[in-house]
Amino acid sequence: MPRYTPADIEPRWQAYWEENKTFATPETPGSKKRYVLDMFPYPSGDGLHVGHPEGYTATDIVARYARMRGESVLHPMGFDAFGLPAEEHAIKTGEHPRVQTQRNIDNFTRQLKMLGFSYDWDRVLATTDERYFRWTQFIFLVLFDTWFDPQQQRGRPIAELPIPDQIRAAGEAAVDDYINSRRLAYLDDALVNWCPNLGTVLANEEVVDGKSDVGSHPVKRIPLRQWMLRITDYAERLLSGLDDLDWPTGIKKLQSDWIGRSTGAEVDFFVGEAAKFEAWKSARGKSGFPAKASDDALRVYTTRPDTLYGATYMVVSPEHPMLDQLTAADQSAEVKAYCEKASFKSDRERTEGDREKSGVFTGSYAINPVNGKPIPIWVADYVLAGYGTGAIMAVPAHDERDFEFAVQYELPIIPVVQPPADAENRDDILAGKACFAAVGNAINSGPMDGKDTAEVKQQITAQLDAEGLGNSAVNYKLRDWLFSRQRFWGEPFPILHEIDQAGNATGRMRGVDPSELPVRLPELEDFKPHGRPEPPLAKAGDEWLYVTIDGKRYRRETNTMPQWAGSCWYYLRYIDPHNDSALIDPEKEAQWMPVDLYVGGAEHAVLHLLYSRFWHKVLYDRGHVSTPEPFGRLINQGMILGEVEFTGYFDENDQPVSTKDVKKSAGGGRESKDGRKVTLKSIADDQVEKQGEGFVLKSDSSIKVESRANKMSKSRGNVVNPDVVVDEYGADALRLYEMFMGPLEATKPWSMAGVGGVRSFLDRVWRMIVDDQQDELVLQSALSQGDCDDEQNRMLHATIKKVTEDTDAMSFNTAIARMMEFTNFFTRSQQRPIEAMKTFLILLSPYAPHLCEELWKILGQDGSIAHQSWPQWDEAALVQSSIEVPVQFNGKVKSKIQVSPDAKPDEMIQAALEDAKVQSLLEGKNIVKKIAVPGRLVNLVVK
CATH class of the missing domain: 3.90.740.10 (Valyl/Leucyl/Isoleucyl-tRNA synthetase, editing domain)
Structure with missing residues (x-):
């Protein structure tokens, strides 16, 4: 295998990692732990597009880097699998939502493994797993059993709620009503977004311009008895808790504004x-x-x-x-x-x-x-x-x-x-x-x-x-959380409503005993909504609907929880995913929490993060977790836009402008005084005159032209499937390109040509070590067992320093740029010390793990490169003992000399005059003037 062939290399190393459990989480973290978390995806039928792996690649680099730094790492993955899309598919096809959901999860899992992410796959979860949503139901029971004490500013058990004497004197029903009115989870007649076509209540964020974001159906505001969560009781703590979080300022402001004190x-x-x-x-x-x-x-x-x-x-x-x-x-x-x-x-x-x-x-x-x-x-x-x-x-x-x-x-x-x-x-x-x-x-x-x-x-x-x-x-602008959905595909509420002999509700209710969880979804053949605000679960048979306890008859709650429920606490379950006797083992929770790095899209800035923080604070008050906040550091990756393709230029009246009339401007362009502007819908670089960074009209450079790209979506037809990219360029090229496009937080347009450029870099790394001109695997003849010379050693340690600091700062694009410089430098070297090559592969391995595993093995090393220790740089090696400066005669370079980096002008001139070549060139000439610029040049003016 003389050539670099990702199609052969990558599946083999993925199988190795899985077989050897290379990235298994240690049962007990060491002295330093790193919990690195992605916002888990909804497994749609379309699979991943190339926008998804951006954040996943970033966290994977951090996780691999942290392991090599000797840290204990928890890096899990799971799936947010309840929700409307799966149920809409079931309504159209008659296929049970669980079937399609599992098929989508299998496809997502295949794609994630294909990209070489170092997840601990033994901890994978889906919110639809009964072993998981059992504990989602348990948390709801905790909310149902909690009231907020405004004096102590914390949630307390309902058993500790003081009952006023006049309420107690009014009888048992009055006491029940009083208790229910104080619970964090309570029933109320709420004004809701009702969508008859979808047959469910929608959250405000699921409604766009009066229509549902799924299907664009009309939505009407109606009063409806719904489950609510009293998040408003925690408004002050949710607001004050933002102060100590290492989150982007903009995200904290969004949450603060949403709470709206x-x-x-x-x-x-x-x-x-x-x-x-x-x-x-x-x-x-x-x-x-x-x-x-x-x-x-x-x-x-x-x-x-x-x-x-x-x-x-x-x-x-x-x-x-x-x-x-x-x-x-x-x-x-x-x-x-x-x-x-x-x-x-x-x-x-x-x-x-x-x-x-x-x-x-x-x-x-x-x-x-x-x-x-x-x-x-x-x-x-x-x-x-x-x-x-x-x-x-x-x-x-x-x-x-x-x-x-x-x-x-x-x-x-x-x-x-x-x-x-x-x-x-x-x-x-x-x-x-x-x-x-x-x-x-x-x-x-x-x-x-x-x-x-x-x-x-x-x-x-x-x-x-x-x-x-x-x-x-x-x-506070913050409103209590509307927590009911009139759909089938969601977590059933673990609540029983008491009914009398005539089948009428008495108004009393009780939680399902935790030992009887989970409350499973009933088998339904008909998933279709009927246009009325009654949940589909009401269609279930009496065997599921009715329960008798201690001689009293109850009817199960038939609303289901919203999709937000399962995503509110999944970060906790990753820590102890197989525990069937408790929400989470307290010792394990204390060892791993809080999450050290949480990466995901800014679209979740308010609701998911706010809801998760609320649940976490309730669990904290009730003694289930040890930290007041779940996520210590938050990073929002930028959006990857669809590939920019030329569709034409348009003037201020939206009339087409010819391609030949547009050029790139060195000045970047500007708007004309009267505000005229030409808008470029999208552009390919080879279709403009390249004269700078901005685009302007050739005939009037005051008129600016803008380049635009759109968010990836099926409707625009600009979605790029990672399968296609991996087939052509390899997973390492995809990973590296997504990190090289620009800062992680920036919005960037996709370019297949850019992927090809990064793949060329990986080819150069391969050729730096392997002679690809041979029919059989042969190491480059330039490889040696010797030590680096001073210049090579300086390049090596400067690269270690730069990559380490930039990886720490999550400035992955600049770290990659430095590794490209290293490769170019050593490719030109006649001798390439093997130890330097091995060190470089360790630096590159979090970014391009498959290639580095393969080259590590080719260099005769045992085991996985993922288990190697991260190298340390030597400050002394970064100090240059001498630098090369040109010697000019009347402004033209005639020779080069070596001088100390801090040499003074007189010392530089003296060194130039002692140079044999300079002395020969001075024969028969008179020096009129001697000029030296420290660190730059010596210029001799001669006649």
């Missing part, structure tokens, strides 16, 4: 006749501000209580529970029609800033608590039920959305915050013709006039509190 005030507006307001206010002053709004008050949350005097109308969301009560009879039809239309809009559609506002007057009024004036109550879809209280006090002079709405419907606009003297549009603001959202001094605010915003906030809040009309409050 703000401070302000809750305020109650009396709903009723103005004449009754004073009596209501007096009663409130005696009883104080109630924990929950009463039926005769509309409660709002505001971050600007200082603007209360400017509240000229109120708005409730179309889903507000008081809407029917607020709607006058003559407005009922119009309000009902408006709300029906709003139910088909997504939250994003409803809150887009540039959308024209719409609303309907309810026919009722509320009383502004600070001035006693009645203000109209409207219903409008720009207010969401899920934020704050689902109602707002509208201050159009100081809120842009309220201003637009007030202008639209000719409602009063009263400025109550005076802008500074130099404010833009100041006169319009004071006249109520423009909006001013900043702070200033109060105007039109009665006794508050002249005071600054901060003082007014404090005084009005204190006044409201004293009168029982409001109080200071902290609010």
